Amino acid sequence: MRDAFTLFVRLIVYHMDQDDPKKCTAKRLLKFGEVKFVKTVWSLPRGCILLNPFSKIVLSPDDCKYSNNGLAALDCSWAEAEKSFDTIKSRVQGRILPFLVPSNPVNYGKPGKLSTAEAFAGALFILGEEAQARKILSSFNWGEEFFKINRELLEGYSKSKNQDEVLDFQEKYLKGIKNRKGSTEEI
DSSP states (O other): OOOTTOOSOOEEEEEOOOSOTTTOHHHHHHHTTSOEEESSGGGSOTTOEEEOTTOSSBOOGGGGGGGGGOEEEEEOOGGGHHHHHHTTOSSSEEEBOOSOOOOSTTTTTOTTOOOHHHHHHHHHHHTTOHHHHHHHHTTSTTHHHHHHHTHHHHHHHHHOOSHHHHHHHHHHHHHHHHHHHTSOOOO
């Protein structure tokens, strides 16, 4: 949750120009004034939360203490992601998002392959900023679908207190999916 003087979480994108510009959700967020682009690692605010799919620490509501410094994403091609994230480990609080399912047309239904806009929305929701999360996805025709297919997950994560509770909720949720499927396949 924001303090009395801050109305929203600053969203920063370290943009690497590796994706098709027509499919780049970060560029659309920039067009609507929802994010700020930076061109160098050193332009990321010190201590901000960096959404990093290779981090060992899971984002939780407890991380809202860092959100005053901003929430950042590295916008790059999934093919180049691991190499790109290795270059910016210092200066930031790296966090991986818990299990979420994308609704964007490029990676629909492929767990973890979120667009930059979906990653921001998921993180904001978990940090208690649901209104801002919904606002940034409102400019995408598939935006509301993200909240529908992840409703139970987002609500569970946002009600957790810390990383351990987020991981416990995620584990219970995934076990429930396996039990409903009646299979031992990995999700």
